Every structure is written in C-alpha cells, then in structure tokens.
Amino acid sequence: MAENVPEKTRQKIRLALAIWQNATCLRFIEGGPDTDRIEFFDGGGCSSFVGRAGGTQGISIATPGCDLVGIIAHEIGHALGTFHEQARPDQSQHIAVHYSNIPAIRWNNFQPIGDDQAQTLGLPYDAGSVMHYGPFGFAADQFRPTISTLDKHWLFTIGQREAPSFLDIEAINRAYGCTGQCPTDLWCLHGGYTDPNDCSRCVCPIGFGGTFCGEVQPSPCGGVIKASPMVQTVASPDFPGNFPSDLFCVWLFRSPPKGHLFIEFVEESFGYPCEDTCDKAFVELKMGPDFRVTGYRFCCSSPPLMTFQSVGEEAVIIHNGGTQTEQRAGFRARVWSEKKWPVTTEEEEQISTETKWGNAVNGAEVSGTERARTTEATMAQTNGDGQNTTRGEKPMPTSQPPPEVPMPTSSSSFPSVMPMPFSSSSPSVMPMPFSSSSPSVMPMPFSSSSPSVMPMPSSSSSPPPPPSSNECSLCLQWSEWSDCSQMCGGCGRKTRRRHCPSAVSCQREEKRICNRMACPEGTNFLFNNGEFHLLWKGCCVGLFLNNSTAKGDGSSVRGECGPLENMKVLMSSPEYEEGDE
Template sequence: MRFIFMTFYVVLLSTVIVRAFSMFHYSRENNVVDYDSSTEDESFGKMETHPRLKLMREKLKKLKLNNADKARRAPQVAAGPLSYRNIERSVFAPVEEINEPFADYLYQSDILLTEEQVDNLLSANKDESNENDEDSNSVSTETTSDETMHHKRIKRKVKSNRRYKWSTKKPISYYISADLTPAKKQVIVSAVNFWQHHTCLTFREVETLEDSIDLIHFINGEGCFSGIGRVGGSQNVSVADGCEHLGFGIVSHEIGHALGFWHEQARSDRDSFVEVRLVNIKPDKEGDFAKQAANSIKTYDIPYEYGSIMHYGANSFAISQAFEALIAKNERFQQTMGQRTAPSFFDVYQVNRHYECLDKCSAAITSCQNGGYPNPKTCNKCICPTGFGGDLCSDPQTTQSENCGQRITATEDWQLLEASVGENLPWKPTENNPAVWKPVVCSWHITAPVSKTVEVLVSENSAQCNFGCTLNALQIKTNINYKMTGMRVCCRNDNRNYIYQSEGNLMPIIAEAYYH
C-alpha cells in the first residue's frame, strides 16, 4: 500500500509519497573555579587575567593535546568522500564560533570545567590505556568497590558522582542577571520550565545573588557555556548574544550540562554510531572530539541518540562548513545530529533516570502507549515521544495550525500529501528579525492495515538547507521504537529518492518550522 506526497513549505516544501507495503516478519529488542561572579556586568574576558584560570588554561591545553594525539593514533576507517550540502548560511553564528575567543578556557566548545574535573580527565587518560574495552551497565560507581571497578566498565553519559547531582528535595535556585535582554530572559525561563515540566526537578528564581548557596547564575557573558553538574556555590551559565536564537534549544543544552550531561558524541560507545572525519576538522580542534572514559558518565542503558539536544552538529569545528566532520554510521540519520529544537524524549528520560524521578510514579497504573511513561510531575499523564500526544500518548502530537497534522490511511496506490508549515512566519532570519521564538509543529500519523507497512517518499522539499536542519525540518520515524528521534531532512539531497519503510503499520511524520 502506498501513501503520500508531502510538500512542506516553510519547514519544507516537501512532497512525500506513501504507500502500504507487505510486512516482513521482524523483531528487535526493542574544586570550583573561583573567579568573581557576583557583579551584574561579568565578562568572560576577565578570565584571561585570573591566576586560577590561567592555570586551568594550561591544564586544558594539555588535556586537549592528549585527546588530539589519542584521536590521531586511533585506527582510521577507510573514509569515503565527504557529502557536500549547499548550505544556506544563517545570520546565527554556531556556538563554537561564538565561543572561539575563549576556547582556551572551555572544553568541547562550551563546557567550563572545574580544576578537579580537568585533573580527573587527565588522570582518566593515563588510566584508560591500561583498561580493556569491555563495557557493562550493570554496576554503578556509587555502589561498587574500587577493586570491582578496576575490572568492570560502565557506559555513561551523565556525570555519575552524587556530589555533582542537584537535590530533588528542594528547588534548584537560579538567578537571572538584570543586564540580560528580555528575549534572553524569555528563553531562559522557557528552558527552565521545559526541564521542570518534564522531570521531577523543580526550579526557583531568586531575586538576590548569594554565593553561599548552590544556584545557577545566568549571566550576560560573551559565550554560550556552562559547568558540568552541580559544582557548588554560584555557577555561571553564560547566555551571550546568539545563544537565544531559535527558541530555547541552546539554553536548554547548557542547562543540560549544568544538570550533569556531557555531549552525546562523547559516549564511550560513540564509534559504533558515528565516524569522526579528522581530515575536515580544524587541527586545533581534534581534541574536542574525545570520548569520555567508560567509567566517567552513565547512560542508563539508553541507546545512542543522534537527535539528542547534547549532540554536536555534523559540521561542528569543520574546516569547510559545507562538508561534515561527523558521519552517522546510519547515513539516514546524518541530518538528525545537531538539532536544537528541544531536548529529545531520551534526553528527558535520562534526566528522570539520573535523578530517580521515575520512583515517584512507581505505584501509578497509568497505561502509557507508544513508548511513553508516567510524568513524575503528574503520574496520571504521560511523557510522550515526539509525534505523539494525549494523556496516554495514543494520539498524534498536538499541532499548532488548523491546516496541518492529521491521521491518514495508506493504500496500495501512491497518494500525494502536500503541506505548507509556517506560512505566517518570516521567510528567513534578518538583522531586523533575527530569531523566531517558537517553531510551528505539525504531526501526521500514517497508518496501513494490520500486517502491512507504510512507505513514504519525499519527492519535493523547499526547506532551508543547513546541517542539523536547525531552521526547519521534516522528521520521519520508521522504527517501531518511537522513542528514538527520527530521520530529519531539509536539504534537497537529504535521503533523496529513498523510500522510507516503517517497521510496523504506523509511521509518524513531524514537520517543524522556525521560518517560512
């Protein structure tokens, strides 16, 4: 059975052809950096003259050189040609470009480490060569002896030491510097609210800055950066000009760091999912693609997520921005890396696992569908994968336009679906209109009869082309595990002439647009 031809204007002028197709039998299992942060006019530039930070810079330099040397010595896969994309250059500078003047003080482009954390990473580099590469998720550093840990490895993404975790028994205090623009303040509050509404964590804005209590201090700095986990006292999250563009994606990424998250592509199992193309990475940035030691971050058995808000973009630190620096092993997910719309379903789930939020609904009888789970804030309602909505995740995700999003049945013959998403949005960002606060989102559920699958072909696509499809995207989910972020397209050659086939008889399609 065939189905659709979708034309997505704004997000996409996408033509998608869909049909239902006979199903094959398939199964799948399923020490704080103590520079002064008490004033309202902080400048990251002051860090250049601070003695502790000068020492940090030297240690970071050594760490990055070690990482780069390790990357160059690693076995190199026979590389195929890089894929060219006719990128439409945005007025928005990427975070790594915004942070470039202060790169010597930051790790992996936007992480402000403590001296202790740098020392730990340097020590891990020394120890790692003496360990084998057998990974295990069955043990935790909080409950396992040092002797046992010498023999067992743990795949991690979240900082595991409980000392770096925020308390769930009281709100996380945060302070917003008065010199932040209204747009930045709106983005900060929205990002905070997102994490608060989707996890058991609570946040409380305070009106005075107190260094004696643990809090997140949002500053009007000169970069987009954050510390990793709760480091004690007042810790800065910098929201420079440019960090507030495209909704709250960048700020929610930085809050993710503050909650304890490293970058997704730093997972110890990274090489099974992405290939780092050193040939297109700036020579002084090779060390920013280091993997974490397997016993330093925890993944809670959550699969690698190309669509994580914490993932680098495909062309991060690339010599040529028109070519990739990261290649997805599953090429259909190449454009899924680097999305900044919002934290993914698995990002949220991992925070809930890390902070033991799911225990709050252990007695709930809520029957969430399609991979959802009870919301620890409201146990009778579910947190749903992208594309699904309703209290129990049984419905298509709520759409934001009367003319988009619906249930469609695939037939044996190809059908045409044309849709325009974001007609009332500006055509593209300009100096006078640099950012659209919230994207327009539309969601379709395409179904085939039982024992059939759905086929979709995107035959036309007029979205703006950029790596990560950050301005607009069409997301297609073929996996029966709907928790994963789907395959995203926005450029004309993204998965061109590829027929998407669902594993089951339902294929969710989601379009999002920041611009027309």
C-alpha cells in the same frame, strides 16, 4: 545571574530553565539561599561544567552569540549532568568523528566518555538531542564536516538548538528519580512514560498524544491514515503553494496486521529553507521501531530519492513550518503498504478519505482511536475517480499498485537516541536520593547540601520570588576568601561567609572553584583536608583539560581544568558568527 547579563538574555535564561522545569520534577529557584548554585554570567562564550561542581558554578552565556534559548538549554543540560551526545560510549556505532578537521584543543568535546565514567541509563542514541553537535562543529575547514552520521539520513538532524528532545528530558527524569515519584506507572504506548508532574497521564514522544500515547499528536493538520496497496498521497498545507509558517502537522500511518509502510518523497516542488541542521522548518520521518528517537529530518530543496520502509506497522511524518519567512512549498509523499486490510464488513472494506482541518472532519470532531476506520489527510479531498488528493495539487495516479517487491529501506533498525550520559555529579539541582555507586554520567557523589534546584512533585506551583536586594542588604559584609582546599585539578574550593538575620532568605556562604591548573601527569586522585577526589587527565571528574602547550624539549605544560566549551552558534544560525562557547 551576574550583573553583566542583560535583561533580554535573562528572560531567555528563564525560558530555558522553564523548559527543563516544566518537563521534569526539578525546580529552579532564582536567587535562592543555597551555597551550591548555578550562576549565569557573560564570559565571552558558552560553557558549563558537567554536573555539580560544588559551590557557585558558572554557566557562561555570551551576548550576542550564546543568547538563544536552545543554546542556553544545552548549557543547563551540562550542569544537570549530561555530556555531549556525540561523546556517548557507543559513539562509534552511530557517528564518525573527523579529528583531522578539528583543532587538537577541541578534541575533548568529541572524544567518547568511557563506560566507567558515564551511564546511558538504557536510553538509545539520539541524533536529535540538544546536546549533540552539528556536522560542522569546531571545523578548521568550514567546508568539511567534523561529524558524519553512519546512517546518512540523520546528517541533517544532528545539531539542533531549539529545545531538549524527548530523550533529553527522559534522561534527566530517570537520573533524578522523577520517573519513580508516581505511586503507579501507567501503561504508556510508543515509548511514553508516566508524567512526573501529572500521574494521571503519560509523557508522549513527538508524534503521539492521548492519555496513554495511543493516538496521533493533536495538530491543526495531519491525522491518521490507514495504508493499503493502493498508493495514497499526503502533502504539506497549501502544496504546491507555499506553506504557512508556525504550522505543525503530524500524520500517523498504520498498515494492516503484519504489514509494513512504504514512503517516498516526491521530488517535484520539494522545498524548505536550507540549513546545515534542519531545526527551523523541515519534514521529519519516523519509521520505528523506537518512536522516542528523533527521526530523519530533511530541509532545503532535495528530498531523499529512495523508498523508506517501516520496521513495524506504524510510521509518522511531521511537518514543522517553523517561523521562517522564506517562502517554500514543503513536501508531498506517496504512502502504501504491501498488505491488505482484512475484509470483515462492507464498512471496513471501504477505506475513505476525509478532510481534517482544525481538528475537525466535515464539521465533526475527530475521535482519536487506535484503529481509525477512516483515513485522515491534511486538507485531503476525494476526486471523482476515488483518488486521494490534497488541496492545491494535481491528483496522482493511484490505480497502479506499488511494486510487489518493496524497494530497499533506509534501515531495518534505527540506532536509537538519547541525551548525553548523565553526570553522577549533582548539579545545582538536588536529585532524588541516588546511589553513588551507579552514577548516571560521572562518578561524583551527590552532595547532601541543598542545591538551588530541587525535585518537586508538582509543576503547578510557582517558585518563590527571589529575595529582594533591599532584603539582602541587611546582611553583613562578606568575609575574606579562605585558602583553596586542594592544590590542583580544580577539585578545591575557596569559601567566604556573611551573617544575615535569621528571617532573611539570602545566601550566607559562597564557594568557588580554585587552583584549576591540571595536576601532574600520573596523579589519579587527591585525598587531603578530609576530601577525596578522582582525577581524569589531571582534572577533577566533571572538569576537562581545555589547553596544554608544548615545550621545546618535546614535553608539554599542563593546562587548566574547566568546563566544556561549546560552539557559540551553529552554522544553521546565520545571524551570529561562529566561535567558541
């Protein structure tokens, strides 16, 4: 980390690195001896190269403005090889970009990457990716969006900067070969996959848990609910009173065989803190079939006034209380199925509702079974009429079955989600052996030199401590910088070296990008000094043309090639002013 990065920001950088490290087979070594490395510095904005650029490549984290763990994780995602989610090759199937409200110099952040430069790794589009811009990213008029989701219910999901999504993590695990490290792949349910850091268990999508992702995700509230034609209600804790912060609840709903689930939010008292992106406190709805995809998120004071229908026999509601201090009531929802459970015994005919709080039901531990016999509802109670209610709310009539014809659903098929295509250029992390003929995001061959991050089989061991400044002081002075190996496009590197005692684990060679002016128009590759580089719009693959200026004769002067620049903050982070990152 550069000297101009304050200690508080360094701690957040380490937290962001830990998120990626703990969920993948990658290992980050602070202050390691490798030539190819990532350097965090305060460059006045938030920016990163896409994939490994070679040598010392910078990630700019400005303080204040970019010093949020989620934003730092976003920039690390770029260095690991992912583009922006909204720039996926299948962009047009999921969002509309309003270029008329975006400054032309920022269009490169929104333009879709071609299939010849990126791979989606077979993963779906993810509105909840940490790599996705929010609806007002780089807006010239901040009252008009720059991105609209084709499915309107995903509009408030895009742009979250809390942490990488399930699919963000899975993309990195696939691209770096982490998913192939276990000797046997487990039979994981609901889109889970074998944990590369613990081959005895599965990594589960949000909402699911258990060894094989067949159970509801453990939470102090929520549970498993068997739906039937009789309407049941669920609500956030203490509804209609204010829900406590820092409380995460998951409800897993199951319909009878060949049935569907129908969910309606009740408008009365619905309330969460208002944000352009619902990523602090919200209610999330997953209707399948792909539960890896981040669901519809809703916040503020107006619930969606429609009936949602599941694609299959399961659905999930997630309540995230966040760390908000604003007092809000949360949600209440009505749930039912159009099918009845088959009656085989008197026990199965009786669908009971039991209270669950702190993972206990009536004082007993709840077993996570695939076909739970009882209905678990957060702080639910049964009144004298056998109606399911939630503490603090009036019982809703349940004697009336839902309409015979189900109301229209939000969508019969979810567009799926995923982290941005993965760059075939290796970042400061050394992937498992990977074919250069099938890059994950961009056609950049992996370097054989050891980077600052390496895939390791286990997350239990701590990375070695960085070398001390006293130890590295035993090294001789750095040499002068060499000439740049290329003339344009940011493809070249300048190098300097120093001698260190053999017992000292300090950096001995440093390389940095040089000659970043874009190559003349029409130049598609560079081949000299024993190097071959592909160009895209005059820039080395992995870099982007960030600016160009028009001349009086109608021509333009080529700009510089550099990293993707991102927004310092989203409008959902009011504590900062918006600017370039």
